[in-house]
Amino acid sequence: METLFDSPEELREKPYTVSEISRLVKNTLEAEFPSIWVEGEISRITDHPSGHIYMTLKEGRDTLDANLWKQKRGILKFEPEQGMQVLVKGRISSYPPYSKYNLIVERIEPAGIGALQIKFEQLKKKLEAKGYFDEERKRPLPPFPKTIGVITSGSGAAFRDIAGILKTRDPGIRIILAPVLVEGEKAKDQIAEAIDDFNRLSGVDIIIAGRGGGSPESLWAFNEEVVADALFRSKIPVISAVGHEIDFTISDFVADRRASTPSNAAEIAVKVRADVAHTVKSLVGRLVSMAQSDVSERSNRIADLLGRTVFADPTRFLEDYVKRADECLTRITKGVKRNRLDLQNRFDVLYRHLKLLKPEDLIKRRMEKIAILQSRLWLNIREAVGGKQKRYSEFPASLLRREMLGALAGKRQLIAVAAGKLDMLSPLKVLERGYAIARKQDGTIILDESQVAEGEDIKVRLKKSAMDCRVVSKERIEGD
Amino acid sequence: MAEEKIKFEKALERLEKIVTDLEDGDLELEKSLKMFEEGIKMAKLCQSHLSSAEKKIEKLVKDNMGNVSTEPIDEEPLTGQDELPF
Numbered sequence: 001m002e003t004l005f006d007s008p009e010e011l012r013e014k015p016y017t018v019s020e021i022s023r024l025v026k027n028t029l030e031a032e033f034p035s036i037w038v039e040g041e042i043s044r045i046t047d048h049p050s051g052h053i054y055m056t057l058k059e060g061r062d063t064l065d066a067n068l069w070k071q072k073r074g075i076l077k078f079e080p081e082q083g084m085q086v087l088v089k090g091r092i093s094s095y096p097p098y099s100k101y102n103l104i105v106e107r108i109e110p111a112g113i114g115a116l117q118i119k120f121e122q123l124k125k126k127l128e129a130k131g132y133f134d135e136e137r138k139r140p141l142p143p144f145p146k147t148i149g150v151i152t153s154g155s156g157a158a159f160r161d162i163a164g165i166l167k168t169r170d171p172g173i174r175i176i177l178a179p180v181l182v183e184g185e186k187a188k189d190q191i192a193e194a195i196d197d198f199n200r201l202s203g204v205d206i207i208i209a210g211r212g213g214g215s216p217e218s219l220w221a222f223n224e225e226v227v228a229d230a231l232f233r234s235k236i237p238v239i240s241a242v243g244h245e246i247d248f249t250i251s252d253f254v255a256d257r258r259a260s261t262p263s264n265a266a267e268i269a270v271k272v273r274a275d276v277a278h279t280v281k282s283l284v285g286r287l288v289s290m291a292q293s294d295v296s297e298r299s300n301r302i303a304d305l306l307g308r309t310v311f312a313d314p315t316r317f318l319e320d321y322v323k324r325a326d327e328c329l330t331r332i333t334k335g336v337k338r339n340r341l342d343l344q345n346r347f348d349v350l351y352r353h354l355k356l357l358k359p360e361d362l363i364k365r366r367m368e369k370i371a372i373l374q375s376r377l378w379l380n381i382r383e384a385v386g387g388k389q390k391r392y393s394e395f396p397a398s399l400l401r402r403e404m405l406g407a408l409a410g411k412r413q414l415i416a417v418a419a420g421k422l423d424m425l426s427p428l429k430v431l432e433r434g435y436a437i438a439r440k441q442d443g444t445i446i447l448d449e450s451q452v453a454e455g456e457d458i459k460v461r462l463k464k465s466a467m468d469c470r471v472v473s474k475e476r477i478e479g480d
Numbered sequence: 481m482a483e484e485k486i487k488f489e490k491a492l493e494r495l496e497k498i499v500t501d502l503e504d505g506d507l508e509l510e511k512s513l514k515m516f517e518e519g520i521k522m523a524k525l526c527q528s529h530l531s532s533a534e535k536k537i538e539k540l541v542k543d544n545m546g547n548v549s550t551e552p553i554d555e556e557p558l559t560g561q562d563e564l565p566f
Contacts, residue, residue, distance in 0.1 A: 144488050172532035176550050178540040197540055197548045273530055280526040283495050287519045290502040294512055
């Protein structure tokens, strides 16, 4: 954009046209004052039928025209009136057809509070940029403070409210008042100093800084930068408690905690002692009952264990083993006994058998039999001899003797013949005569060819020798 | 930071921990007895804090050298409407 100040030198030599200079002035004004605040008194105001509002601001003899275009009417938060002191924000411009400069209104505020509002906004922006409002730097309040430092007027209701609530909630709480002026010129410095002083006094847990409700101007000390700085430096957490719920101050943003009212600050700072006491009491109750139930549980377990059979009757623990040992012993004894009995019985049986088989008895019986046979023989002989004796009694002795001798000799011969015959009947004698006995392998005497098979091995016994033979062939010989 | 306050906070925290541990855990007898003892100690600490006597309201004063201290003040303003004597 071209303005007066950056026009080339040589252009100055040539005259401007009216239009040129009008435009240059307009451009220059707009470039130089694009957004400014102007404070003044409304000396004249016209609400034009077109919708635009034309005002003249004045200060003493000086005036400035200010136009609020129809499209901007929405920004009006109040009805501007003649004689009203206002703060107007806008840009300076010029309308070439008239070449009169004026203020194009973008915002309009009643002065006083308006100015403060601007100051507030500016400081807020600045402190925010410095990190004063960062949530991360805000410290939690100690849950059980013992000492509360209160920065407020010594004469106002705020301190009475705070102290009253603190004492009601916890009579043991220590309250230190830093009496300050809360409004007027000195207020900001006193408040800031009090914050620093509490930080130099040891033992303060929480600071409450505030005052009761009032006009925005009367709360202004809490919007001051010195106070904000002191709050920012404070090592002790601070509760800001300024005015009413709706009032927000710079202090509220910087402090670690904002309370809506001084009373609220007291409630935030300190817990009701009875509640805390109740908490402790219930914990103690739980602790004691826990310990009791723990002890009783353990003693129950001990009692339970003592009640078990092992402890109630330790011998019963061994009963099984004793029983088993007894059983084993019984079985061993029984086994041994039965074994012995068996052996005894077997011995007895054998012994009886042996007794029955007694060889002396056998011998005795045989001898008895022999004796009987002998006596019978003798009887026979006597009978035989007796008859002969009778027959030969009437014979002379010599005759008898001869007879007898002859008979005897005859008998002897007979016996010899019989003996010879008997001898002949002995198988050995038969073998002696060249006969042989043929036997099967199992010893059976072969009487018939049907008893053997061809190729069968047989044994042949001769008188004084034996032969192993094989049947080559067999045949039946008829005859006999 | 006040020493006593830390003690109270810690004592209360410890007491809470002990109670929940005892309630949760299957602790050894010896340990649970020890914890019980400690719990009782903590409870006594808490109670002594809670039974602290009512304190007078003080005000912050500063001498010529800039040293800060406190001194008791009348508590009349709590009930009355009169201005405090400073």
